[in-house]
Amino acid sequence: MTLHSILWLLFSPSQLIIACAVVGILLLHIGRLRAGGILTIVGGLFLIAFGVLPTSQYLAQPLEARFPAAALPPDLTGIVLLTGAERSDASEAVGQPQVGMSGGRYLTTLRLATQYPHAQIVLTGEPLRQPGKGSLQTETAVGLKILAQAGISPSRVTLEERSRDTCDNALNTYRLVQPKVGERWAVVTSALHMPRAVACFRATGWGTVLPQPADYWSMPGGWDLGSFRFVDNLAAFDAAAYEWVALAYYRAIGRTTDLLPAP
Numbered sequence: 333m334t335l336h337s338i339l340w341l342l343f344s345p346s347q348l349i350i351a352c353a354v355v356g357i358l359l360l361h362i363g364r365l366r367a368g369g370i371l372t373i374v375g376g377l378f379l380i381a382f383g384v385l386p387t388s389q390y391l392a393q394p395l396e397a398r399f400p401a402a403a404l405p406p407d408l409t410g411i412v413l414l415t416g417a418e419r420s421d422a423s424e425a426v427g428q429p430q431v432g433m434s435g436g437r438y439l440t441t442l443r444l445a446t447q448y449p450h451a452q453i454v455l456t457g458e459p460l461r462q463p464g465k466g467s468l469q470t471e472t473a474v475g476l477k478i479l480a481q482a483g484i485s486p487s488r489v490t491l492e493e494r495s496r497d498t499c500d501n502a503l504n505t506y507r508l509v510q511p512k513v514g515e516r517w518a519v520v521t522s523a524l525h526m527p528r529a530v531a532c533f534r535a536t537g538w539g540t541v542l543p544q545p546a547d548y549w550s551m552p553g554g555w556d557l558g559s560f561r562f563v564d565n566l567a568a569f570d571a572a573a574y575e576w577v578a579l580a581y582y583r584a585i586g587r588t589t590d591l592l593p594a595p
């Protein structure tokens with residue numbers, strides 16, 4: 333896990349909101365009424381807005397709608413699958429590959445692999461083997477196992493094992509496959525993550541890639557009873573906020589050329 337991932341885990345918006353409310357209550361308890369009241373009210377309002385109510389959908393929806401699934405040509409050169417959906421520790425613990433909420437990336441990849449049986453598959457992520465980790469304790473190892481168990485021939489799968497983040501995925505894959513003019517490559521990742529992925533792929537000079545998004549968080553068409561789930565709403569808030577912050581950060585440090593790439 334990278335340093336920025338650890339920092340986000342500790343200081344994600346949902347963590348800060350809950351901390352604000354808890355600290356406010358504690359301050360009220362010890363008699364700091366003004367500061368405690370302000371923090372409690374602010375934390376409570378944000379918990380209602382982004383926990384009780386599915387407001388996070390309005391943060392996620394513009395990102396997820398940015399790149400709908402691209403029309404695919406009769407022939408597809410390859411499929412680039414970005415890791416990140418895998419639960420490596422759980423996979424090692426039970427001895428079978430496990431995926432989390434982004435597991436739809438594999439469904440999309442397998443559908444494309446069936447539709448285009450001659451397309452090469454590039455699995456891009458961290459090293460397959462790492463010191464002190466078991467055979468299923470890396471994302472790449474889990475992903476490779478999923479593809480193999482689904483009947484994908486190992487000869488079709490190319491591993492890119494040097495990436496720590498999305499722009500690494502794009503640059504290292506570009507250097508690995510050296511795409512030629514006229515080739516058509518599909519990129520598979522979560523819909524929420526697709527704008528950042530496309531920005532990174534374009535920054536490599538790859539040219540046109542064909543987005544194939546999966547794992548939609550937002551639910552167009554209004555709210556229902558299932559929309560009012562506190563934990564799910566906070567998780568969606570964190571995920572959407574992370575993508576907006578990451579887009580701005582990558583652009584600020586020059587890793588991408590577009591703040592929000594257009595289709």
